[in-house]
Amino acid sequence: MRxxxxxxxxxxxxxxxxxxxxxxxxxxxxxxxxLIHSFRTAVSAFDPTPLADEDSDWNLMLDEIIDGLW
Structure with a gap:
């Protein structure tokens, strides 16, 4: 069992x-x-936990990409 x-x-x-x-x-x-929509779709289909919290590091990083900081 895992x-x-x-x-x-x-x-x-x-x-x-x-x-x-x-x-x-x-x-x-x-x-x-x-690109971010594709990322969110793939990750949420596998495991919704990483993106469930709006203040998660993943969501903050994605917001930075949308804002052009990356």
């Missing part, structure tokens, strides 16, 4: 992999909101 710890690590690695896809797809001309 522990909660295993699931947390699996979720974290999945988020990192999806964020890498977002980062690799991002260009000066890319539509950041579309």
């Amino acid at each position: 522990s909660r710890w295993d699931r947390d690590i699996e979720s974290f690695v999945f988020c990192l992999a999806e964020f890498r896809k977002l980062r690799d797809a991002k260009t000066e001309d890319s539509d950041n909101e579309t």
Whole structure:
């Protein structure tokens, strides 16, 4: 049986992999909101926990990308 710890690590690695896809797809001309929507959709389908809290580090980082800080 898998522990909660295993699931947390699996979720974290999945988020990192999806964020890498977002980062690799991002260009000066890319539509950041579309990229972030794709990230949110993929992550939420796998595990909604990382994005459940509006003040989570993931959501804050995504807001920074939308604001053009990345």
